[in-house]
Amino acid sequence: MTVDSKLIHDSxxxxxxxxxxxxxxxxxxxxKKRYTSVVFCPGEPxxxxxxxxxxYPRCICLEHNGEKNGTLxxxxxxxxxxTPVFPIYESTDDAHSWxxxxxxxxxxxxxxxxxxxHLFELPCDMGALKEGTILCAGNMIxxxxxxxxxxxxxxxxxxxxWEFVSEIIKGERDEKHIMGLPVWEPFLLQxxxxxxFCYYSDERYKDHGNYNQLLAHKVSEDGGYTWGEEKIxxxxxxxxxxxxxxxxxxxxxGKFIMVYEMVNQDRIPVYFRIxxxxxxxxxxxxxxxxxxxxxxxxxxxxxxxxxxDKGGKDGTILVTGRGFSIFLPIQSWGWASGKRWTx
Numbered sequence: 001m002t003v004d005s006k007l008i009h010d011s012x013x014x015x016x017x018x019x020x021x022x023x024x025x026x027x028x029x030x031x032k033k034r035y036t037s038v039v040f041c042p043g044e045p046x047x048x049x050x051x052x053x054x055x056y057p058r059c060i061c062l063e064h065n066g067e068k069n070g071t072l073x074x075x076x077x078x079x080x081x082x083t084p085v086f087p088i089y090e091s092t093d094d095a096h097s098w099x100x101x102x103x104x105x106x107x108x109x110x111x112x113x114x115x116x117x118h119l120f121e122l123p124c125d126m127g128a129l130k131e132g133t134i135l136c137a138g139n140m141i142x143x144x145x146x147x148x149x150x151x152x153x154x155x156x157x158x159x160x161x162w163e164f165v166s167e168i169i170k171g172e173r174d175e176k177h178i179m180g181l182p183v184w185e186p187f188l189l190q191x192x193x194x195x196x197f198c199y200y201s202d203e204r205y206k207d208h209g210n211y212n213q214l215l216a217h218k219v220s221e222d223g224g225y226t227w228g229e230e231k232i233x234x235x236x237x238x239x240x241x242x243x244x245x246x247x248x249x250x251x252x253x254g255k256f257i258m259v260y261e262m263v264n265q266d267r268i269p270v271y272f273r274i275x276x277x278x279x280x281x282x283x284x285x286x287x288x289x290x291x292x293x294x295x296x297x298x299x300x301x302x303x304x305x306x307x308x309d310k311g312g313k314d315g316t317i318l319v320t321g322r323g324f325s326i327f328l329p330i331q332s333w334g335w336a337s338g339k340r341w342t343x
Contacts, residue, residue, distance in 0.1 A: 039074050039089050039098045048081035055079075060119045064132040068158045074098070075117045075136065086117040086138055088159050104153050104162045106140045111149065115139040120188035126196060127222030134159050135224060137168065137186035137198060146173045148182040150200060152224045165224050168198050181206060184213075185245050191278050192254075196220040199233070199246040199258075211235050213242035215260060219279065233258070234273075235284040240264050243271075248278065249305045252315055259291070259303040259319055268301035270321050291319050 042053035059074040072091040078084050086104040091097060106113050117138040124131050134155040141148050148171040153162045171182035184201040191197060198218050205211040214235035218227040234243045242263035249257050251274070258281060259272045271288030275281050292298040299321035309315045 035096065037091075037095055037097060039091075040076060040078075040087060042078070046078060046080055046082070046085070046087070050079050050081050053079055056116055058117060058119050060121055060134075062121055062132075062134075062158065064121055064123055065158050066132070070094075071158065072098075073101070073119055073134065073159045075104070075119055077115055077117065084112045084114050086113045086136060088136075088162075090159065101159050102155075102161060104136050104138065106151070107164050108151065108167075109140050109142075109149060111140040111142040111147070113138050114141040116185045118186050118188055120190075122223070123190060124194060126190070126194060127225060129154065129223035130156070132156075132158075133223070135165070135188055135196075136162065137188055139184060139186070147171065148184065150183055150186045150198070152198075154224075166220075166227065168218060168224075168227055169200065169202075169230070171202075171204060176207070187247050189248050189278065191219075196224050197248075197278055198224075198227070199248060201242075201244045201246070202230070205235075206239075209235075210237045210239045212239055212264065213244060214284070215243050215246045217246075217279075231279065232284050233281045234260060234286075234288070237285070245301075245303060247304050249307050249317070251307055251317070252309075257305055257307075257317060259305040260288070261301045261303055261321070262287075263301070267298075268322075270299040270301070270303040270319065272305070272319070291321075 039057065040054055042049040054076045057074060057076040059072055062068050062071045062073065065071070072095055074089045075086045078087055087100065088102045088104065089098045090101040104113055104117070115138070117136055120135045122129055122131055122133045122135065136153045137150060139148055140151050150168040152165040152168055154165050155162050168186065169183050174181045181204040183204065187199045189197050196219070200216060201213055202216045203213045205214060215233045216230050217233060218230055220227050233246070236243070243260050244263055246258055246260045251257055255274050255276055256278050257272055257274050259270055261268050261270055270291045272291060273281050273286070273288050290298065299319065301322050303319060303321040305317065305319050307315055307317050
């Protein structure tokens with residue numbers, strides 16, 4: 001499809017609203033299924049599994065670990081009757097096969113590594129952490145689900161062993177709310193000037209501003225050992241909308257793209273914003289640009305975004321998530337203005 005450039009926001013400060021895509025055009029990148037491999041099967045090497053087994057998979061390809069470069073590391077939520085951890089699986093043959101490598105355990109609170117693990121490899125030295133250090137951020141939650149804490153762990157041996165680094169933010173217990181005032185879904189990315197960003201979803205403002213849930217971030221200047229003040233990115237003070245699952249990617253023109261879901265809108269649509277800065281995403285109550293195809297198909301929740309150097313002179317942005325009928329690759333041909341999107 002081709003979207004009329006006049007209908008796409010060219011400013012993060014534009015009013016809320018959607019767009020009506022125009023038909024025509026086509027995507028210039030062809031995605032083909034090559035093979036299927038099983039990363040993880042609940043039950044091994046851990047016991048006491050329960051439904052749904054595993055969810056929230058995340059994978060990285062090592063690029064700053066010398067002879068280990070090209071190795072894939074994957075993790076996920078693991079559901080068990082015993083103490084949950086974040087399993088780490090490794091592939092050294094381009095995902096044809098996988099084997100269990102290690103696990104991240106909650107060594108600080110004893111809460112359990114329960115939800116939303118995210119892996120990130122440092123592309124350069126940061127504070128005391130060296131290039132190639134693997135970071136794992138995840139949600140530590142006790143059995144009664146009354147408290148959440150986003151913790152950061154590190155591995156300096158390509159994922160074999162893990163050590164606690166810091167607590168990024170904590171959602172405290174609150175008697176007025178069943179789940180307290182939780183925080184969710186950490187996502188790590190390094191800025192061009194060498195700072196570590198952690199984006200996440202935050203429910204702690206329910207009684208202070210009437211935010212059902214909002215998106216925010218913190219910044220670390222020492223590789224994740226200490227964190228600055230929280231900055232709000234996407235928020236709606238209506239007590240209803242729940243923006244969630246923020247994911248950010250670099251674009252080749254120096255800009256950045258953020259995608260997120262909008263819970264409590266019909267069918268949980270996915271939106272995106274483009275910014276010149278990882279630290280400033282414009283007015284928090286700007287809805288964003290919807291990810292939608294010409295035939296009306298669109299992504300519905302659980303978004304992820306990445307840029308690849310294929311498909312066009314400026315490469316291709318890929319956005320994934322649940323959908324009604326199609327997988328939706330998004331391609332931009334106008335990096336400078338953020339205009340003319342095709343899918």
